[in-house]
Amino acid sequence: MALRKGRTKSTLESSIDAALLAVEIYNKPRTPFRVEGFITQMIMAWTRLFHAHFNNTIGNRYYYKNENGRFRTIDGERKSWELKTCISKYGILDNGVKSNLSFFIKLRNKIEHRHIDRDEIGIMIFGECQSLLYNYENTLIELFGEDYALNESLSFSIQFSRIRKKTQIEASKKLLSKEIKELKSFIDNYRTSLSDEVFNKQEYSIKLIQVPKIANTSRSDLAIEFVNWNSLSEEDRESYERVTTIIKDKVLKKEAINPGKRKPSDVLKKVNSEIEFNITHYDHTCLYSCLKIRAAKGNDIDDPFDTNTNYCHYDEVHNDYVYQDAWAELIIKGIKDGSLTKPDWKAKFKNKEVINIKEIEGN
Incomplete structure (x- = not known):
């Protein structure tokens, strides 16, 4: 016009x-x-x-x-x-x-x-x-x-x-x-x-992943390529979503903005309803410290945003941590299969030792 x-x-x-x-x-x-x-x-x-x-x-x-x-x-x-x-x-x-x-x-x-x-x-x-x-x-x-x-x-x-x-x-x-x-x-x-x-609409907020192009491409190709998400097949979308696991520093920290599903007391309530004995807030502190899903309580050196976001998020607005359902489920699984025991996590917490979370997840 x-x-x-x-x-x-x-x-x-x-x-x-x-x-x-x-x-x-x-x-x-x-x-x-x-x-x-x-x-x-x-x-x-x-x-x-x-x-x-x-x-x-x-x-x-x-x-x-x-x-x-x-x-x-x-x-x-x-x-x-x-x-x-x-x-x-x-x-x-x-x-x-x-x-x-x-x-x-x-x-x-x-x-x-x-x-x-x-x-x-x-x-x-x-x-x-x-x-x-x-x-x-x-x-x-x-x-x-x-x-x-x-x-x-x-x-x-x-x-x-x-x-x-x-x-x-x-x-x-x-x-x-x-x-x-x-x-x-x-x-x-x-x-x-x-x-x-x-x-999730691109019209509300563009979600970009910056990945260097290292494949053999034509020398006349553009250095930057844009992909229309709406035009991708389900298989291609899954491939792009897997790429986001590479991006740790910004993407995962931004997710910490949103509150998780459980407070510590809710985690204890869920776990104690599924096992034969009760765990306390002290036990919970031992577990999240030894399994390294968040900074240990009272630790002002570690970045509070540096969490295992499969299980825990830092809520900056309220200056505390919130936990996913998966965290309670992992504790229940570890206790039931014997890979997590109260004497062991207390001893490791006292000695500032780490429990390999991969072993708990894989058992």
């Missing part, structure tokens, strides 16, 4: 400029407040995109009016629909797109009066940020055609390859301000509120 000069075209061009500026801000590692800058510019880009569409389809009826029929004004300027109202009036967005936009509208309102000059929030919401941009371009093309696609203008952000040491990560976490912790709590709660169907 080739637009003539006028309000629709100028508003659309302003929207595209805001989106490109958002990407520029996000991809400059030394830019201060880049997360806030990206979100603010993308909210502006989306709002102006809808305004361009409404101006092109319904004229100037996307401005608020008073009861007397006159336009509502702020500082002499007509007040137009904000993004939330635009989404409602447009009415045909995918649920994943709407959830993504709702997330950023709420997050923008929370960071508007805060100064977040750190990367922790940006790392947490990378997937949502990427989807916010992809959804914008897809909607831009749907509304105004391929002529306005941004893909020729955008580039991929280069990532540093060296992973931070555990001590650096831990020091960074201890410096988190109260305000950032509150934002992280909001992000956790928002994600938890979504259904699995919406949360």
Whole structure:
């Protein structure tokens, strides 16, 4: 669609400029407040995109009016629909797109009066940020055609390859301000509120796996390949899911955001209902310490996020640990087949020895 000069075209061009500026801000590692800058510019880009569409389809009826029929004004300027109202009036967005936009509208309102000059929030919401941009371009093309696609203008952000040491990560976490912790709590709660169907949509949050290409490929091939998840066969999906087991540092730690299913008392209740004697909280401490599923109690050196996520997760919001059903089941299995005995785990805990969890699992 080739637009003539006028309000629709100028508003659309302003929207595209805001989106490109958002990407520029996000991809400059030394830019201060880049997360806030990206979100603010993308909210502006989306709002102006809808305004361009409404101006092109319904004229100037996307401005608020008073009861007397006159336009509502702020500082002499007509007040137009904000993004939330635009989404409602447009009415045909995918649920994943709407959830993504709702997330950023709420997050923008929370960071508007805060100064977040750190990367922790940006790392947490990378997937949502990427989807916010992809959804914008897809909607831009749907509304105004391929002529306005941004893909020729955008580039991929280069990532540093060296992973931070555990001590650096831990020091960074201890410096988190109260305000950032509150934002992280909001992000956790928002994600938890979504259904699995919406949360797993690429339109809500892009899930990326970065794996170096080492096979013999054509020298003219692109260095990066994107795979459409929806077009994969079940067999191919299973193959890609197995690849995620390689990614330990970020993916598994992000899962620690979500609460597990059992508190320690629930684990004891489950185990004691299945065995012929009772175990105590002290026994539980011995077991999780010797089987190395989490940091030992009182150990301030180990990273609390470094857990065996098959059995245990660290809940940062509440600063405690929660356990999977599989953990209670493993203890029950070990006690019933004799590979776990109370005298043995107490002695090993006292001597700070390790019990090989693979042997318990394999028996």
